[in-house]
Amino acid sequence: MLFIFIVIAIFAVALTRKIPFKERITIFSRGAGNTNLLLMVWIFMLAGAFAASAKEMGAAGAMVDLTLHFLPAKFALTGLFLAACVTSLCMGTSVGTIVALMPIAAGLAERTEMALPMVAAAVVGGAFFGDNLSFISDTTIVATQSQGCQLSDKFRYNVRMVMPAALIVAVAYVFLGGEAADITATGAIEWWKVLPYLAVLICAACGINVLVVLTAGNILTCLTGILDGSYDLMGWIGSASQGIMGMSELILISMLAGGIFAIFSYVGGLDFIIDRMTRHIKGRAGAEWSICGLVAFANICTANNTIAILSVGDIAKRVAEQFDIDPRRSASLLDTTSCCVQGILPYGAQLLMASGLAGISAISIVPYLFYPALLGLAVIVTILFQRKTK
Numbered sequence: 001m002l003f004i005f006i007v008i009a010i011f012a013v014a015l016t017r018k019i020p021f022k023e024r025i026t027i028f029s030r031g032a033g034n035t036n037l038l039l040m041v042w043i044f045m046l047a048g049a050f051a052a053s054a055k056e057m058g059a060a061g062a063m064v065d066l067t068l069h070f071l072p073a074k075f076a077l078t079g080l081f082l083a084a085c086v087t088s089l090c091m092g093t094s095v096g097t098i099v100a101l102m103p104i105a106a107g108l109a110e111r112t113e114m115a116l117p118m119v120a121a122a123v124v125g126g127a128f129f130g131d132n133l134s135f136i137s138d139t140t141i142v143a144t145q146s147q148g149c150q151l152s153d154k155f156r157y158n159v160r161m162v163m164p165a166a167l168i169v170a171v172a173y174v175f176l177g178g179e180a181a182d183i184t185a186t187g188a189i190e191w192w193k194v195l196p197y198l199a200v201l202i203c204a205a206c207g208i209n210v211l212v213v214l215t216a217g218n219i220l221t222c223l224t225g226i227l228d229g230s231y232d233l234m235g236w237i238g239s240a241s242q243g244i245m246g247m248s249e250l251i252l253i254s255m256l257a258g259g260i261f262a263i264f265s266y267v268g269g270l271d272f273i274i275d276r277m278t279r280h281i282k283g284r285a286g287a288e289w290s291i292c293g294l295v296a297f298a299n300i301c302t303a304n305n306t307i308a309i310l311s312v313g314d315i316a317k318r319v320a321e322q323f324d325i326d327p328r329r330s331a332s333l334l335d336t337t338s339c340c341v342q343g344i345l346p347y348g349a350q351l352l353m354a355s356g357l358a359g360i361s362a363i364s365i366v367p368y369l370f371y372p373a374l375l376g377l378a379v380i381v382t383i384l385f386q387r388k389t390k
Contacts (some may be wrong), residue, residue: 002249005256005347011214012263026262031262032255036304039211040095040254040349044247044356046214047099050355052243053236054103054196062193063104076108077122077177079169081371084126084204085166086203092136094127094342094350096210100200101127108166109358114177117367120358122173123226123344125349125371129166131305132375133159133337138306145337146313147320149327154335157328161382165374172370196220215380250352257303257347265299274295274315286385291316291330292337303348305338329386336379343372370374 012025017128074284080101088097090191101123109119131137135151145156231239281290294316299308313334320330342348346362357361 002253002256005260009256011112013259016263016267018357019266027262027266031265032257032259034262036307037254039257040357041251043095043099043210043214044251044254044353045244046211046218046241047353047357048213048245048247049240050099050196050217050243051103052246052253053218053221053225053239056222056235056239057193057228057230058190059193059196059221059224061107062199063107065190065195066194073169074177075174076112076344077119077173080105080108080119081122081126081170084123085129088127088130089134090130090206091210092130092134092138092140093210094339095353096213097127098353099210099214099348102354104197106358113292115368116358116360117364120354120360120365121368121370123171124354125169125369127350128339128343128372128375129162130340131285131328139309139335139338141336142306142309142313143331146241147327147331147334149331153328154331157326158332158336161332161378162375165371165378168374169371176248179212192224195224197203219357238375244388247356252350252354253347254303254349261303263303269301273314281319281323284323284325284348285323285383287319288329288333291319291325291333292379292383295334295338296341299338299341300345303342303345305342307337308341309334336375340372340375340379343375344369354388 009028013021013028015086018025018257020176035139084097084101087100088094091100093096105119105123106116108114109116131139132153134140135155140154141152144151163313198219199220203213203216218240222233222240225231225236226233281287291312294312295308298311302308302311316330316334317327319325322325342350344366345351346366351362351365354365358365
């Protein structure tokens with residue numbers, strides 16, 4: 001995938017001939033190094049260091065033992081999905097949820113002999129439940145502010161749209177997880193080794209910033225591993241460094257994607273598409289399709305659902321007002337559609353993070369992303385059968 005993005009980036013810079021070459025490079029570099037991407041780079045590095053060093057000291061295995069001690073293997077898939085739903089709802093970020101739960105998911109998949117991409121997809125899907133609904137999610141905040149409605153009103157409206165999808169997926173995972181090997185914990189639980197993971201999960205559930213959570217997790221892993229004798233200080237540094245290096249491809253893909261979008265946006269590509277999509281709107285249903293199409297296209301270009309909503313929020317509000325669409329409705333359409341698209345993008349931060357921590361291809365996870373797919377179906381059904389909101 002990295003090679004594909006390199007080729008696209010070269011073409012994007014080379015084909016923009018009306019701009020001097022030096023300026024093209026400046027625009028590309030500015031997009032590749034914007035503040036949102038650099039924040040994601042920090043998260044990638046800290047997550048890689050934490051996952052690798054925790055696995056080295058045996059924390060991942062101990063956490064899997066703890067999970068299997070309380071949860072039968074056949075319910076592990078449903079349990080992971082629900083845990084991701086709750087964590088993301090409390091934390092307000094899908095990336096933070098994936099960081100906290102994916103190492104545990106990878107360990108459970110290995111022990112229960114379930115397909116790793118399917119287990120990874122359960123965590124990713126649950127992560128987008130909270131990203132879509134949480135009061136502290138940046139997508140929810142941006143969607144409600146751009147459309148002029150209250151967070152609580154949007155939540156009550158939106159939850160009715162997506163809750164059936166979450167329930168269907170949770171039940172489906174009961175049956176899919178029923179084929180898991182009947183494995184139980186392998187002896188006494190090493191409580192001191194699960195301390196870093198428990199701390200990360202508890203802090204995440206409390207809504208603490210993901211950078212603070214990961215930093216604390218790395219410090220705890222270092223101290224616990226040294227005291228346990230799993231490694232010395234240099235051993236921890238080596239393990240953490242390997243974890244960071246394992247994230248290098250994801251970091252490069254993210255930065256290339258940011259640069260490509262900057263070039264595309266600078267030459268007016270996004271404005272051109274938005275103009276074409278809103279020029280011939282007919283009727284309320286057509287207006288809703290246009291709102292969804294706008295944010296979906298922006299999301300594909302930016303690989304960031306928050307930026308996508310910011311990019312088209314004002315236009316969506318004008319369309320909603322013109323066709324008498326309730327602000328709660330337009331905010332829900334923006335948020336839900338963006339989470340659906342972001343949830344299946346193999347070059348989005350969430351799938352890149354999940355694939356990096358699980359050690360698999362992001363594309364291999366996509367066929368198992370049932371919850372994001374059902375989010376999209378929920379949007380389609382509500383547009384086709386929605387009556388005018390009173």
